[in-house]
Amino acid sequence: xxxxxxxxxxxxxxxxxxxxxxxxxxxxxxxxxxxxxxxxxxxxxxxxxxxxxxxxxxxxxxxxxxxxxxxxxxxxxxxxxxxxxxxxxxxxxxxxxxxxxxxxxxxxxxxxxxxxxxxxxxxxxxxxxxxxxxxxxxxxxxxxxxxxxxxxxxxxxxxxxxxxxxxxxxxxxxxxxxxxxxxxxxxxxxxxxxxxxxxxxxxxxxxxxxxxxxxxxxxxxxxxxxxxxxxxxxxxxxxxxxxxxxxxxxxxxxxxxxxxxxxxxxxxxxxxxxxxxxxxxxxxxxxxxxxxxxxxxxxxxxxxxxxxxxxxxxxxxxxxxxxxxxxxxxxxxxxxxxxxxxxxxxxxxxxxxxxxxxxxxxxxxxxxxxxxxxxxxxxxxxxxxxxxxxxxxxxxxxxxxxxxxxxxxxxxxxxxxxxxxxxxxxxxxxxxxxxxxxxxxxxxxxxxxxxxxxxxxxxxxxxxxxxxxxxxxxxxxxxxxxxxxxxxxxxxxxxxxxxxxxxxxxxxxxxxxxxxxxxxxxxxxxxxxxxxxxxxxxxxxxxxxxxx
Numbered sequence: 001x002x003x004x005x006x007x008x009x010x011x012x013x014x015x016x017x018x019x020x021x022x023x024x025x026x027x028x029x030x031x032x033x034x035x036x037x038x039x040x041x042x043x044x045x046x047x048x049x050x051x052x053x054x055x056x057x058x059x060x061x062x063x064x065x066x067x068x069x070x071x072x073x074x075x076x077x078x079x080x081x082x083x084x085x086x087x088x089x090x091x092x093x094x095x096x097x098x099x100x101x102x103x104x105x106x107x108x109x110x111x112x113x114x115x116x117x118x119x120x121x122x123x124x125x126x127x128x129x130x131x132x133x134x135x136x137x138x139x140x141x142x143x144x145x146x147x148x149x150x151x152x153x154x155x156x157x158x159x160x161x162x163x164x165x166x167x168x169x170x171x172x173x174x175x176x177x178x179x180x181x182x183x184x185x186x187x188x189x190x191x192x193x194x195x196x197x198x199x200x201x202x203x204x205x206x207x208x209x210x211x212x213x214x215x216x217x218x219x220x221x222x223x224x225x226x227x228x229x230x231x232x233x234x235x236x237x238x239x240x241x242x243x244x245x246x247x248x249x250x251x252x253x254x255x256x257x258x259x260x261x262x263x264x265x266x267x268x269x270x271x272x273x274x275x276x277x278x279x280x281x282x283x284x285x286x287x288x289x290x291x292x293x294x295x296x297x298x299x300x301x302x303x304x305x306x307x308x309x310x311x312x313x314x315x316x317x318x319x320x321x322x323x324x325x326x327x328x329x330x331x332x333x334x335x336x337x338x339x340x341x342x343x344x345x346x347x348x349x350x351x352x353x354x355x356x357x358x359x360x361x362x363x364x365x366x367x368x369x370x371x372x373x374x375x376x377x378x379x380x381x382x383x384x385x386x387x388x389x390x391x392x393x394x395x396x397x398x399x400x401x402x403x404x405x406x407x408x409x410x411x412x413x414x415x416x417x418x419x420x421x422x423x424x425x426x427x428x429x430x431x432x433x434x435x436x437x438x439x440x441x442x443x444x445x446x447x448x449x450x451x452x453x454x455x456x457x458x459x460x461x462x463x464x465x466x467x468x469x470x471x472x473x474x475x476x477x478x479x480x481x482x483x484x485x486x487x488x489x490x491x492x493x494x495x496x497x498x499x500x501x502x503x504x505x506x507x508x509x510x511x512x513x514x515x516x517x518x519x520x521x522x523x524x525x526x527x528x529x530x531x532x533x534x535x536x537x538x539x540x541x542x543x544x545x546x547x548x
Contacts, residue, residue, distance in 0.1 A: 096176070097176050097177060097178050097263060098128065098130075098176055098177060098178065099128065099178050100127065100128030100129050100130065100177045100178065100179075101125075101127060101128070101129045101130075101177045101178075101179045101180065101181055101194065101260075102129070102130050102132060102171070102174075102175035102176060102177030102179070102180050102181070103121060103125075103129055103130070103131050103132065103180075103181045103183055104132045104134065104168055104171030104172065104175060104180065104181065104182050104183065105117060105118070105131065105132070105133045105134070105171075105183050105184070105185050106133075106134045106136060106164055106166075106167025106168055106170075106171065106185065107133060107134070107135055107136065107138065107142060107167070107185040108135070108136040108137070108138055108161055108167075109138045109139060109140045109142070110138075110140075110142070110185050110186065111138065111140045111141055111142040111145055113185050113186045113308065114133060114142060114146070114185040115145060115146070115149070116188060117183070117184075117185055117186070117187055117188060117189075118131055118133070118146070118149065118153060120187075120188040120189045120190070121189055122151065122152070124189050124190055124191050124192075124193060125189065125193075125194055126195075127194055127195070127198075129152065129177070129194075130152055130154060130175075130176065130177060131151075131152055131153045131154065132153075132154045132155075132156065132171040132174050132175060133146055133153060133154070133155050133156070133185075134156045134158065134167040134168070134170045134171045135155060135156065135157045135158060136158055136160075136161040136162055136163070136166070136167050137157075137158050137159055137160050137161050143155055143157040154174065156170050156171070156174060158170065161278075162274065162544065162545060163274065163276070163277055163278045163279055163282075164256070164272075164276075164278065164279035164282060164283075165271075165272035165273060165274045165276055165279075165282040166274050166544060166545055168182055168256075168272050169271045169272055169274065169543075169545055169548055170545060170547070172266060172271060173547060173548055175263075177263070178262070178263055179198070179201075179260065179261070179262055179263065180259075180260070180261055180262070180263060180266060181194070181258065181259065181260050182256060182258070182259045183257070183258050184256075184257040184258065184307065186307065186308040186309065187214075187257065187258065187305050187306060187307050187308070188230070188233070188305060188306040189305050190233075190234065190237035190238070190241055190304055190305055190306065191237065191238050191241055192238075192241035192242075192243065192302075192303065193212060193241065193303045193304070193305050194260075194303075195243070196241060196243055196300050196302045196303040197210045197211075197212060197260045197300045197303045198210075198260065199243065199245065199248075199300070200245075200248045200298050200299075200300035200303070201260055201261070201262070201298070203245065203248060203298075204296070204298075206294075206295065206296045207250075207295070207296050207297070207298045208261060208262075208265045208290050208293075208295025208296060208297065208392075209254055209259050209260065209261045209265070209287070209290055209295065209297050209298075210254075210259070210260045210261070210297075210298050210299070210300050211251075211254040211255065211257075211258055211259060211260070211297070211298075211299055211300070212258050212299070212300055212303040212304060212305050213299060213300075213301055213303065213304050214257070214258075214304065214305055214306065214307040215233075215306060215307060216307045216308070216309035217255050217257055217307055217309075218255055219251075219253050219254075219255055220251060220253075220299070221251075221254070221255060221299055223301075223304070230306065233306050236304075237304050237305075237306070240302070240304045241302055241303060241304055242302065243302055244301070244302040245302075247300070247301030247302040248298055248299070248300055248301060248302070249298065249299050249301060250296050250297065250298050251297050251298065251299050252297065252340075253284070253287060253297065254283075254287055254297045254299070255283060256282070256283025256286070256287075257307055258305060265290070265295065266439070267439050267442070267443060268293055268392060268393070268394045268395065268443060269286065269289050269290055269293060269395060270289070270395045270437050270439050270440045270443075270541060271437050271439070271541055271543065271548060272285070272286050272541065273285050273286070273335075273541035273542055274541065274542050274543055274544040274545065275331055275541070275542035275544075276328045276331060276332075277324055277327060277328060278324045278328075279324070279328075280324065280325050280328045280329075281325075281328040281329055281331070281332040282328070284332060284339075285332060285335070285336070285541075288336060288339045288342070288343065289395065289538070291343045292342070292343060292346045292393070292398065292538070293392050293393045293394065293395070294347075294350060294392045294393055295392060334506060334507075334508040335505075335506055335508050335509065335539055336505065336506065337505060337506045342505055342536065345536070346535070346536065349533060349534075349535065350393070352533075393535075394440075394443040394444070395440050395443065395538075395540075396415070396420075396440055396441075396443050396444040397418075397535050398535055398536060398537060398538040399415055399436075399440075399537065399538075399540065400415065400467060400495050400497075400502065400513055400537050401415055401416065401417075401467070401469050401495065401497045401498060401502075402414065402415060402416065402467035402468040402469030402482075402497065403415045403434060403466075403467055403513055404423070404427065404431050404432075404433040404434065404466070404467075404468065405420065405433055405434055405435075405436045405441065406433035406434065406435055406436070407435070407436065407437075407438055407441055408435070408438070408543075408546060408547075408548065412427055412433050413441065414450060414456065414468050415444070416447065416468070416469070417447065417498075418444070418445065419444065419445050419446065419447030420441055420444040420445070420446055420447065421446075421447040421448060421449060421450050422446075422449045422450070423449070423450050423456075424449045424450060424451045425450065425451060425452060425453060425455075425456075428453070428456065428457075430464075430466075431466055432466070432514060434512065434513060434514070434540060435540075435543060436540050436543075437541070437543055437548050438548070440540065456468045464518070464519065465482055465483070465519060466513070466514035466515065466519075467482065467495070467497075467513075469482060469497045469498075482495060482496050482497060483495060483496075483515055483519040483520050483521065484496055484501070484520065484521050484522070484523050484528065485520050485521075485522055485523075485528075486522070486523065486524070486525045486528045487522050487523070487524060487525065488525055489525075490520070490522060491507070492504075493507070493510050493515065493520055494528065495537060496531060498534070499531070499532065500531060500532050500533065500534035501528060501531040501532070501533060501534065502533075502534040502535060502536060502537050503533075503536045503537065504536070504537045505536050505537065505538050505539075506539070508539055509537055509538055509539040510537075512539040512540060513537070513539075
């Protein structure tokens with residue numbers, strides 16, 4: 001066969017192959033809509049290949065979705081386990097304190113000030129500490145800025161503005177330090193500030209709360225300063241804060257811009273009264289209670305901190321500030337009457353009770369031991385119970401015998417014989433238990449539960465009286481009354497129980513315990529004064545925070 005005869009065949013074969021390829025291309029074009037009527041074997045091959053890829057893609061997507069779901073499930077499981085472990089660790093560590101200081105700073109819309117304050121603490125506080133900033137629902141990014149800062153700062157971002165008292169109380173609930181500092185957000189601490197205040201606090205067991213001196217404050221804590229700008233303040237403070245115990249002095253009042261006190265004092269005094277709106281007078285209120293418990297106040301004159309001064313209160317504007325201040329002043333006056341006279345009266349009663357207890361103890365020593373041991377026993381007693389080292393009182397000592405108390409969990413207790421006795425039966429009809437904070441309750445020794453109505457009342461109880469007690473004094477039994485007033489002073493009310501008359505410090509205090517004028521029976525002045533005095537009765541602080 002000639003070459004010329006073979007060549008056309010090869011050409012035709014190549015042409016056919018080209019046609020097939022062309023057909024494939026056209027089928028591919030048809031799939032996109034160009035030639036809807038053309039089909040062929042090549043089209044089937046093309047479609048099968050496309051279907052395979054779609055199935056593979058779907059399979060890959062399905063596996064990826066499955067992995068995402070599985071990973072999400074594992075993440076949620078891990079998160080829940082971590083959260084549960086955290087809650088458990090928190091519960092197990094509740095009440096465990098560290099040998100350091102919890103510094104509580106309430107703040108509202110003062111981001112720049114509080115950041116400066118925190119930075120000064122970090123720079124000038126070598127002792128172990130934690131910082132608790134309670135943000136009262138600020139709108140200026142305070143909480144976020146502090147969270148970004150990190151370090152030894154714990155942030156409680158509240159969903160509403162609870163004022164100074166509410167903010168401090170939240171911090172007190174969170175605090176884990178052996179000692180506590182309450183500090184305004186518009187302050188700058190300086191070298192040696194905490195060490196010198198701590199030295200002052202530890203110098204005398206009678207001292208309960210210590211405050212520093214500053215450039216801007218009311219009362220005798222304000223001193224003259226030579227500087228005009230904050231930049232000039234640091235050198236002045238470093239020189240002023242040289243340790244000097246001669247600059248420590250006892251005082252009658254400490255403003256709440258900076259307090260240092262022990263956890264033990266807090267557990268005896270309790271929380272601030274949240275009935276004072278926004279700020280002002282809640283610090284005076286708390287200080288009155290501190291002094292009624294037998295503690296002294298001191299100023300560490302060698303501890304200076306800078307105070308910009310009432311920044312949050314000034315932000316209210318003059319009209320709103322005056323309204324808030326007047327309302328809080330009125331509450332303070334209604335609650336305490338003459339607080340200084342009350343403090344003096346309580347101190348006098350403490351001395352009287354101490355002298356009486358000492359006399360009884362010495363008589364007991366004389367009757368029970370030999371002559372050779374009497375002197376030593378009496379000396380031991382005198383040392384243990386001298387005014388400088390005697391046990392301090394607690395808030396519960398100033399609550400009325402027989403009162404019904406309830407905590408935030410809903411548990412109800414009755415005060416009886418200086419004990420809290422849990423009520424394991426329904427609350428009697430007509431009784432509205434008074435809410436008290438957990439520290440107040442825990443400060444009162446626990447007694448046996450009350451398991452029947454007969455455990456609550458006694459035969460001489462007045463049905464209308466909101467207390468589970470009545471007079472046990474034989475001379476008073478004929479009056480069938482526990483709330484009395486002298487005929488010549490009908491506005492001063494007393495609870496008569498356990499053979500003692502206990503004065504309500506104000507009508508407000510009586511009303512907080514459910515007493516009104518209809519419960520009061522008048523007696524003669526002679527009858528009233530024939531009954532020995534007991535501790536006065538104060539109003540418990542109002543608590544608006546449901547977490548306390």
